[in-house]
Amino acid sequence: MSQDSKRLLEILTAQPVVPVVAVDDAKVGVELARALAAGGIRSIEVTLRTPAAIEAIRAIVAEVPDMVCGAGTILTPKQFEAAEKAGAQFIVSPGATVEVLDAARGSDVPLLPGSATPSEMMAMLQEGYEVLKFFPAEQIGGAAFLKSIAPVIPQLKFCPTGGVSMKNVSDYLGLPNVLCVGGSWLAPKDKVASGDWAAITALAQEAAGLQQQP
Template sequence: MGEKTEKLLSILTLQPVVPVLIVDDVKSAVLLARALVAGGLKAIEITMRTSAALDAVRAVADEVEGAEVGAGTILNAAHWDAAIAAGSRFIVSPGATQELLDAARSSSVPLLPGAATASEVMALREEGYQVLKFFPAEQAGGAAYLKALSSPFAGTVFCPTGGISLKNAMDYLSLPNVICVGGSWVAPKELIAAGDWAGITKLASEAAALKG
């Protein structure tokens, strides 16, 4: 697990904020990813919540220089295989099942599994995971809850996602057990619809400048 943990850390430490994207068409995904990379956000998570998602992962992996694209909302082994085939450099899941962990075990691509309770953290630690997604962050107890986990789970670091914005990102990034945060605010639907890629690059630059 050590080599995959290092690979995941090398991606998540590229920036303080990982954009979490829901994309509806491939063309805009490529332009969006280029705008985010231009602003300093190279690691990008495309969630498998639309019919265009897999093609978007493939296009960003093939066409966007500097991007480290991952697939999110991976729920089972079939999702895993499809996301890997599309070119995902990392995989993100909202939780963890034995089926998903088994798929991850036999792959060289790292998994960022989700956890929201102490028991879930313990179970994933037993599987060898040191880097976890804390989801849904705000709804599950927020920065105060995550801070409380830092002492009993020393050595485990988190990427909190869910309800995080520019306003509260620093509440998380200032914690010793947070490596980065996931957020969708850097790619607002209205800017994507308007094709305002410069506006998205500006938001990405602001996010990239956040310091923990």
């Protein structure tokens, strides 16, 4: 197993759910990260879907030492470089292009590339990636798909993201090839907007208590 895969294993197995969040203000991002950390969540994926994302990553890394902060929705080498410079501790992409893989090769920050088909998974394995994002999980077969993949490509471990919620999360966490899931339900937009950090901490505590496959 590559060094990057080992580092990703450490990050992704620290909790059953990695919150996937979009923030419009860096200060709000810090408060959100603190609330999640208070509930036992140890890593967060801040998606580059808002203008404030890079600054939020930089602020979380600087001000919330209990939280491992990653950057998500990385689509280009330029975004990869910006997230790296901001201090992102892991990078998440919804898929994998030659350009993004090249950027990852020249970086010390581990990449969690997305995959959706057996061919993509085989290609990532050939590139040395044994830990992958499975996206969009529910829309392309969900837990049943990953269950069927497990005996075929047993080397791979996944973080399913997309359509995962408290209603179906146990279906994923019960699979031997799932390390954790990515989910946005830990940071509801209305709770973030109103600054209801206690409610978010309670959601984090519930998520942190979920049982993973031994």
